[in-house]
Amino acid sequence: MKLLDMEMYNFMPYRGKHKVTFPADPARNVMVVFGPNMRGKTSLLNAIRWCFYGEALDRQLNPIDLLKIVNIEAATEGDWEVSVFITFESNGHSYDLRRVAKLRELVDVPRRDDDFEPSLSMRRDGKVLLGDDIEHEINQIMPSQIARFFLFDAELLGQYEALLVDDSEQGQAIKEAIEQVLGVPALIKGRDEIRTLLKKAQAVQAKENKHVEGMASQAEQYARLQAEIDSLSVDVTALKGKDAHLRTEIAGLDDILASTEAAQKAQAQLDGLLAEHKRVSERVTALKEEQLGVLQGAWKDLLQPRLQQRLNELIKERDGSQASIQERGSLVARIDQLKKLLSQSRCSVCGQDIAKARREEFGAQLGKLEGELTAVSADMAKLGEASAEISRISRIRGVGASGALKRIETEQSRSAVEHTRLEGEIGTLRRQVAGHDTAEIARQRTRRDQLMQNLGRIQEDMKRSEKEKDDKVGKQNQLSRLMSKAPTARTQRSAREVEVYGVLEKIFAGGVDTLRDRLREAVAAKATEAFLKLTTEKTYKGLAINDSYGLTIVDRQERPVSVRSAGAEQIVALSLIDGLNRTARKSGPIVMDTPLGRLDPKHRANVLAYVPTMAEQVILLAHEGEINREEDLEPLASRIGAIYDIERISATESRLVREKGGK
Amino acid sequence: MPPTSDDKAIQVLLELLSREKSDVGAALVRQCYDVEKAFQYDRDRDVPLDKIRRLVEAEVTRQLDAENAKERRDTR
Numbered sequence: 052m053k054l055l056d057m058e059m060y061n062f063m064p065y066r067g068k069h070k071v072t073f074p075a076d077p078a079r080n081v082m083v084v085f086g087p088n089m090r091g092k093t094s095l096l097n098a099i100r101w102c103f104y105g106e107a108l109d110r111q112l113n114p115i116d117l118l119k120i121v122n123i124e125a126a127t128e129g130d131w132e133v134s135v136f137i138t139f140e141s142n143g144h145s146y147d148l149r150r151v152a153k154l155r156e157l158v159d160v161p162r163r164d165d166d167f168e169p170s171l172s173m174r175r176d177g178k179v180l181l182g183d184d185i186e187h188e189i190n191q192i193m194p195s196q197i198a199r200f201f202l203f204d205a206e207l208l209g210q211y212e213a214l215l216v217d218d219s220e221q222g223q224a225i226k227e228a229i230e231q232v233l234g235v236p237a238l239i240k241g242r243d244e245i246r247t248l249l250k251k252a253q254a255v256q257a258k259e260n261k262h263v264e265g266m267a268s269q270a271e272q273y274a275r276l277q278a279e280i281d282s283l284s285v286d287v288t289a290l291k292g293k294d295a296h297l298r299t300e301i302a303g304l305d306d307i308l309a310s311t312e313a314a315q316k317a318q319a320q321l322d323g324l325l326a327e328h329k330r331v332s333e334r335v336t337a338l339k340e341e342q343l344g345v346l347q348g349a350w351k352d353l354l355q356p357r358l359q360q361r362l363n364e365l366i367k368e369r370d371g372s373q374a375s376i377q378e379r380g381s382l383v384a385r386i387d388q389l390k391k392l393l394s395q396s397r398c399s400v401c402g403q404d405i406a407k408a409r410r411e412e413f414g415a416q417l418g419k420l421e422g423e424l425t426a427v428s429a430d431m432a433k434l435g436e437a438s439a440e441i442s443r444i445s446r447i448r449g450v451g452a453s454g455a456l457k458r459i460e461t462e463q464s465r466s467a468v469e470h471t472r473l474e475g476e477i478g479t480l481r482r483q484v485a486g487h488d489t490a491e492i493a494r495q496r497t498r499r500d501q502l503m504q505n506l507g508r509i510q511e512d513m514k515r516s517e518k519e520k521d522d523k524v525g526k527q528n529q530l531s532r533l534m535s536k537a538p539t540a541r542t543q544r545s546a547r548e549v550e551v552y553g554v555l556e557k558i559f560a561g562g563v564d565t566l567r568d569r570l571r572e573a574v575a576a577k578a579t580e581a582f583l584k585l586t587t588e589k590t591y592k593g594l595a596i597n598d599s600y601g602l603t604i605v606d607r608q609e610r611p612v613s614v615r616s617a618g619a620e621q622i623v624a625l626s627l628i629d630g631l632n633r634t635a636r637k638s639g640p641i642v643m644d645t646p647l648g649r650l651d652p653k654h655r656a657n658v659l660a661y662v663p664t665m666a667e668q669v670i671l672l673a674h675e676g677e678i679n680r681e682e683d684l685e686p687l688a689s690r691i692g693a694i695y696d697i698e699r700i701s702a703t704e705s706r707l708v709r710e711k712g713g714k
Numbered sequence: 715m716p717p718t719s720d721d722k723a724i725q726v727l728l729e730l731l732s733r734e735k736s737d738v739g740a741a742l743v744r745q746c747y748d749v750e751k752a753f754q755y756d757r758d759r760d761v762p763l764d765k766i767r768r769l770v771e772a773e774v775t776r777q778l779d780a781e782n783a784k785e786r787r788d789t790r
Contacts, residue, residue, distance in 0.1 A: 183758065187753075234754065237723060240762070248763065547774040550736070555770070557730070562730055565730070
């Protein structure tokens with residue numbers, strides 16, 4: 052398909068008639084439209100979309116109301132008509148397509164889209180096509196389902212990352228679109244339609260066999276199975292309805308939860324910090340108590356030197372007393388001996404009289420020894436006292452208050468810093484969650500979890516019912532085959548039809564997965580070719596594809612490169628689109644909005660060099676910040692077929708001006 | 715021209731057909747695929763359903779006619 056001209060009337064910022072002529076020369080197939088932001092680049096993309104599919108999309112890919120499509124200046128003056136007229140060529144035919152929306156009769160000022168009367172007309176090689184034929188014709192040329200790969204905003208290419216996330220809804224939607232562009236639905240729809248026709252043929256066959264001798268019981272069994280299958284189909288349909296309802300509710304909750312995601316994260320963080328804050332506060336209290344305890348015993352440390360001195364004295368005293376006490380036994384013995392001698396007049400050993408002088412000497416000795424014994428008794432009393440005092444002093448031990456206090460102070464100061472930091476962070480987080488009803492968020496999260504559980508149960512039920520149904524269908528098919536093999540069946544038309552449909556159903560059903568595998572391989576190979584031309588990193592080997600057509604960069608050691616920049620994401624997404632367009636049956640002009648916004652100069656140069664090979668026609672809608680008119684376009688000069696500038700007339704009005712020169 | 719998804723699809727279907735012991739011909743498979751290819755993006759499914767039905771009816775008629783003709787030849 053090749054675009055030739057487009058004429059817009061009152062379309063968004065383009066008031067009145069504006070014409071764009073697209074480059075038709077295959078050697079000069081690139082067109083660049085320069086325009087500042089908010090001036091109408093995306094509106095050009097939307098004009099093409101609207102003309103073909105009756106839908107213009109905003110940056111979130113939501114449809115734009117017709118009321119907003121009509122140029123506001125024209126509308127203010129009462130001109131509510133909007134139209135886009137495109138001429139193009141495809142498969143050797145020339146086409147013109149015109150979409151118009153006018154106010155309905157009796158409506159002066161429209162309030163909703165229904166106040167407009169839309170109309171679409173198409174001519175192929177000058178012959179008018181009518182009604183459904185127009186839609187069918189557009190579907191042959193460029194169906195809306197695959198338009199996202201031809202008419203796209205490069206700023207949104209990051210969404211292709213969803214293909215790498217298992218079970219993501221966005222990824223699933225993109226995967227379906229990819230399979231649409233690759234033509235997989237031809238086999239899927241073929242399988243389903245042939246299956247429907249097979250069922251009908253089997254039913255006819257069973258009905259006919261009711262009257263054939265020997266086949267009646269099989270026909271009856273077939274009819275019974277059919278009734279059971281019908282009942283299971285009703286169950287599955289009801290479950291599918293519940294499944295869809297739950298998914299809608301979950302998606303709604305996801306939207307709410309996503310919008311409060313920052314608050315939820317802050318609340319979770321806040322909960323963690325509050326727990327930490329409590330722990331630190333408890334530690335601060337414990338340290339204070341410990342400090343008090345240490346201070347209460349600190350006097351002991353002050354008395355320690357004097358106490359030690361006294362202790363030393365007492366120990367010395369005790370040791371002295373102990374030595375004299377040890378002598379007490381011999382003193383007592385000697386006293387007893389002297390007392391015995393003095394009580395006798397003669398010596399008990401030699402039998403001689405003891406001289407008077409000798410007796411006096413013994414008496415003096417006895418008196419001295421008795422004096423010593425009295426002193427020893429006093430020492431015993433002293434020993435008791437000294438031991439008791441040593442014990443008392445020993446109990447008054449020092450607490451090492453100085454070291455303990457130092458340690459406590461260090462820990463206190465560390466805790467104080469931690470405390471201050473936590474209070475600061477808690478304050479910030481409290482401000483972040485302020486205004487959000489976190490209890491409500493928690494309630495919605497719980498509700499979502501419950502819905503997910505319900506969904507899981509419904510899916511289990513659905514799987515069970517579908518399996519039961521498949522088993523019965525299998526039995527039915529078996530019966531049908533048996534009936535077809537009966538001798539009477541050779542001439543029976545219905546049996547023949549069952550056989551033919553059966554073969555077709557088998558190969559279409561089997562073909563779906565085989566085709567998917569082959570297409571994935573082909574897309575990965577083509578995307579890798581593109582990627583190696585677009586990337587500036589020479590250590591990359593290529594791209595690996597997953598079951599959802601998500602692409603991962605692999606390096607020369609075959610390792611996946613998991614972290615990639617926004618620019619790399621864009622390069623990978625462009626490679627995927629190129630791979631799809633080269634593998635797919637349908638190819639059309641590529642209209643890329645903000646194509647290079649995320650790219651560094653080297654990638655920008657690579658993309659610009661590659662762009663002319665991406666499609667028969669490539670239209671880039673760019674601002675001068677992303678493409679430098681002189682430097683960036685110089686290497687591309689020989690491939691440029693047209694350059695347009697969007698000029699501002701007013702805040703709500705722009706015009707297109709084609710750059711003069713050889714282009 | 716490099717092979718497109720179309721070429722791959724019909725190639726896959728014909729490969730699978732070759733593994734079947736059946737009278738169904740490659741022409742019928744191609745015709746059915748062409749119908750589905752042409753209508754795969756259309757919402758209204760009655761048209762392709764009807765076209766497939768007609769194709770299969772024509773195929774069955776062809777098979778039965780061929781068998782009848784053979785039977786007549788054999789009887790003679």
